[in-house]
Amino acid sequence: MGRIVAVTNLKGGIGKTTTVVNLSAGLALRGSRVLLIDVDAQGNLAMALGVKPRRTLYEVLVDGAAIADCISSARPNLDIVAANESLLTAQPEIARRPDWARVLEKALMPVRSRYDVIIIDCGGSLTVLNLNALNAATDVLVPTTVEPFSLKGLEMLVQQIRRVKGSQGALRAILPTMYDSRLRQSVDLLESLRTRYGDLVLSPIRVNVRLSECSAQGKTIYEYDPRSRGAMDYALLVERLSERMSLGPAPPKPAPKPAPHQDISAPILSQPPPFAASAEPPVVTGAGSMLSLNCPNCGRPLQRAMVAGYRVAYCDHCKYRHQDLAAGGRR
Numbered sequence: 001m002g003r004i005v006a007v008t009n010l011k012g013g014i015g016k017t018t019t020v021v022n023l024s025a026g027l028a029l030r031g032s033r034v035l036l037i038d039v040d041a042q043g044n045l046a047m048a049l050g051v052k053p054r055r056t057l058y059e060v061l062v063d064g065a066a067i068a069d070c071i072s073s074a075r076p077n078l079d080i081v082a083a084n085e086s087l088l089t090a091q092p093e094i095a096r097r098p099d100w101a102r103v104l105e106k107a108l109m110p111v112r113s114r115y116d117v118i119i120i121d122c123g124g125s126l127t128v129l130n131l132n133a134l135n136a137a138t139d140v141l142v143p144t145t146v147e148p149f150s151l152k153g154l155e156m157l158v159q160q161i162r163r164v165k166g167s168q169g170a171l172r173a174i175l176p177t178m179y180d181s182r183l184r185q186s187v188d189l190l191e192s193l194r195t196r197y198g199d200l201v202l203s204p205i206r207v208n209v210r211l212s213e214c215s216a217q218g219k220t221i222y223e224y225d226p227r228s229r230g231a232m233d234y235a236l237l238v239e240r241l242s243e244r245m246s247l248g249p250a251p252p253k254p255a256p257k258p259a260p261h262q263d264i265s266a267p268i269l270s271q272p273p274p275f276a277a278s279a280e281p282p283v284v285t286g287a288g289s290m291l292s293l294n295c296p297n298c299g300r301p302l303q304r305a306m307v308a309g310y311r312v313a314y315c316d317h318c319k320y321r322h323q324d325l326a327a328g329g330r331r
């Protein structure tokens with residue numbers, strides 16, 4: 001059975017949908033079969049992907065339509081069950097049913113085995129459907145901005161997730177979003193977030209206007225501006241979550257230390273990208289620190305991967321990371 005990931009935070013406008021779009025697009029490029037479910041009546045997910053589905057989740061949950069008939073294709077490997085404002089009227093209807101908290105989980109059952117991962121984009125409030133999403137989820141990803149009020153809300157949300165899911169570790173990761181390292185407060189709060197939640201906290205997604213421009217145009221960040229900081233940050237997220245949830249092709253193992261005369265670009269560059277959609281040539285030269293085999297901070301072996309056109313190197317020990325676009329520099 002594939003995994004079901006709820007992307008949730010009770011706060012609105014903190015990057016949930018942006019994360020769902022660019023995480024799922026990266027996973028799909030990497031070769032995973034991904035289904036997206038929008039449980040937010042704003043219906044932003046389909047818009048951000050530039051698709052106009054005829055059928056929506058309302059028909060599945062209220063009219064009893066087969067979910068397979070309400071799936072639309074958004075990209076290769078990437079399907080969606082979209083939402084629209086009709087979901088607002090669905091919620092009171094669902095709340096009247098005896099099985100109200102498991103309606104979504106049951107609806108997903110017939111298609112679950114077709115996908116490696118189902119990702120649910122939750123709305124920014126405590127609705128019947130958000131609770132359904134939590135109940136259905138095998139994994140929970142919590143994006144959060146790095147601000148005082150967000151972190152207070154995060155504490156409450158984590159407690160709620162533990163209440164609903166028990167303590168079996170369904171909370172897979174906390175993702176700082178819209179991070180601006182020029183702000184002293186953000187740097188300090190990220191540090192306290194890491195002290196409080198440890199390895200659950202992933203590398204932040206930095207603030208990047210290209211991320212808001214791309215959703216306005218119905219494109220993923222890899223399509224709109226693969227050289228942007230936003231694309232690099234989401235490419236790394238794709239890699240880390242693929243690992244944590246054992247999705248798709250495994251990243252290449254660290255290469256053995258080369259002999260002094262050996263071309264050190266060989267180990268990483270000889271790995272073909274594990275996805276088919278990129279038109280970029282897999283082999284480039286002059287990639288600087290990407291070619292170092294060990295972490296420049298702590299000296300341990302770097303983990304490496306190719307995702308969405310990026311060569312990613314990162315250290316599990318000290319969190320050092322470096323990404324290069326395989327086909328050139330970034331902006």
Ligand SMILES: Nc1ncnc2c1ncn2[C@@H]1O[C@H](COP(=O)(O)OP(=O)(O)OP(=O)(O)O)[C@@H](O)[C@H]1O
Pocket residue numbers: 011012013014015016017018019040042044122123124177178179205206207208209211212213215230
């Ligand atoms: N890293 C980022 N840098 C700059 N802008 C961003 C970033 N992430 C998201 N945005 C923008 O912030 C706005 C809110 O993002 P998004 O819609 O993803 O949030 P959300 O949590 O899904 O909101 P809602 O709760 O309303 O569903 C959007 O305009 C989006 O393009």
Ligand SMILES: [Mg+2]
Pocket residue numbers: 016017018040044121122123
């Ligand atoms: Mg949203």
